[in-house]
Amino acid sequence: MDRRAFMMTGAWLSAATGALPWTTQTQTHAAVTRNTMALVDTSLASARAFSRDAARRGIAVFEIDHDAGNDIGTLWYTTLAPRLAAAPGLMIGVVHASDYFVLGELALRSTGLVEHRCERCAGRRTPVAFLLGPATKAMRGTRVIRSTSGA
């Protein structure tokens, strides 16, 4: 992902989540990278608005319903992981904090996606708005292997 695409998507995330009680409305950008996916939990009212907006922008939207017993692990293994393997990209969304924890661990360990943004709500149903993407150079850190000759 190039830096401009990341910045634009991040700004769009802020705008799209503007309706959520814990975020502030900012500018609206139709920043969509080709392989961005949106994950939304339709049991959260704020996520439903996010879902509609993402779909309107042409982003592939994947829905789960926490209250109906839908499972984030099943969605990851059957749908999200194969899609990310075929076409690496960004993942944005609004889900419960517990599902975000599971998603974040799976994404990091199996696809290398890392958290770029995460906004948590202090309210009852613990929604989280997030953006996962490839690690930037700073996140990857600097490997220091000063000498290989002595090995």
Added chain:
Amino acid sequence: MTRILPPNVSQAQFDRALAAWSAVLGEQHVVSSGSELASYRDPFAPGQAAAFAAAAALRPDSVEAIRAVLRIATQYRIPLWTVSTGRNFAYGGAAPRLTGSVVLDLQRMNRILEVNETLAYALVEPGVSYFDLYAYLRNNGHRLWVDPPAAGWGSVIGNTLERGFGYTSYGDHAASQCGMEVVLANGEVVRTGMGAIEIGTSWQAFQPGYGPSFDAMFMQSNYGVVTKMGVWLMPAPPAYLLGEIQFRREEDLEAIVEILRPLRLDETIRNNAVIEGGLRRAAGLTPRAQWYEGTGPMPEPAIEAMLKKLEVGRWNLHFALYGTPELIDARYAIVQQAFARVPQAKLLARLYRGDEQPAGGGDRNMAGIPAMSAFRMLDWRGGAGAHVDFSPVCPATGRDAMRQYTMAKARAAEYGFDYYGGFTAGTRHLNHIFAAIFDRDNAGQAELAGDLLRVLMSDARAAGYGEYRAHLAYMDFAAAQYSFNDGALLRLSETIKDALDPAGILSPGKQGVWPAAWRDRRGYT
């Protein structure tokens, strides 16, 4: 960011070791900094996560690569910490017991080597998760079930080696394991049981083999790196019934256990039935703040109101019956009759035929379907949820179950925690699991959870109970509680450890077993 080094190893020596490992594995499979290394932390550490920080992580993809990794570790005297997929959260995740160890992450060894429909088994590598094996069986039309633990992302081998359990008739994972391939610290590759016959045909069919059996020795231990394992699979039944019995009163626990035990012993109920506390059941449905906004443990009136509104029992027994509809009907009648003597018990059940599947995560587990819904517990207290588990073994008597429950509940309340727990029923024992749920962004709460765990372990030991599993922070404490004859069991474990791993490179401190080289690092006992 401060660089973590292996103990007693200079930065220059460590750099040389990393270079040597990179030459073997490829640089991209040697992780020594940044977000990738951070992923090997314990996100649920009840206290300072830095106390269990890894210096690096290695991702071999073959037995030969593991042998090369061990050679280099031995040369530089660098301790390794083996994980299959490293998602054993609440017990430490991928983090090592000894700070500065290098994680030996086997997730790239993820082949399903064989599935035998006739004999109902699979042979897998450590990186195969329950989700992976389930998908493989479905995609290839096998009429076989996996037995997933509560968190289906775990490794089949990893969970079995930790003596994890699931919820079908094959719920005792250690008992359903058959045959291993193990790399010892000196690089020797051993196949256990019938696997020692190179052209053998029975490796996954007969557990003991000939002569002494060693498979159990590699469970919850640091004697070798298990690289292949056979697992018995349950033939898909023609039908199954999932039942839930809700009980109104706290004291019903005693009757539940007394009624359930004979049904487990005579195999009327063959699965690992679960006696789930009401609050745990409710936490899967709603957050705590919906019912109570205060601090400290949730008051009884609030719990009562919540359970009533959600139509959840104070205790909720989940069980499954598998087989032909005729067999299920007969067993169900026995179960109904047995529990009818508990006042106000409410029985709910549904029969599934053929490929019908239940919707909810817990029910799906009893139908051999992996899920991750158990993690919804993280939403209970709000914020960045985390938990650490107290896991004492309980004899399957009502008296013992009530005793453990009241002890855990009272102590939890004292430290400001709700009783979030339940009992998973083996035949002669119960696995009592209590989870202290806390906000990992709240250092005070995390510390309290840690303190609570220590007190619970002390209480349990004083009453004659011991844990079947423990978080990194309590591994030494838990091991020390098995203290008959001045700790003869641990001395035996460490004698074997020193014989098999004289350099002490494999998972030092695992389950309290320290090699001579690192024995001075033993923690709180």
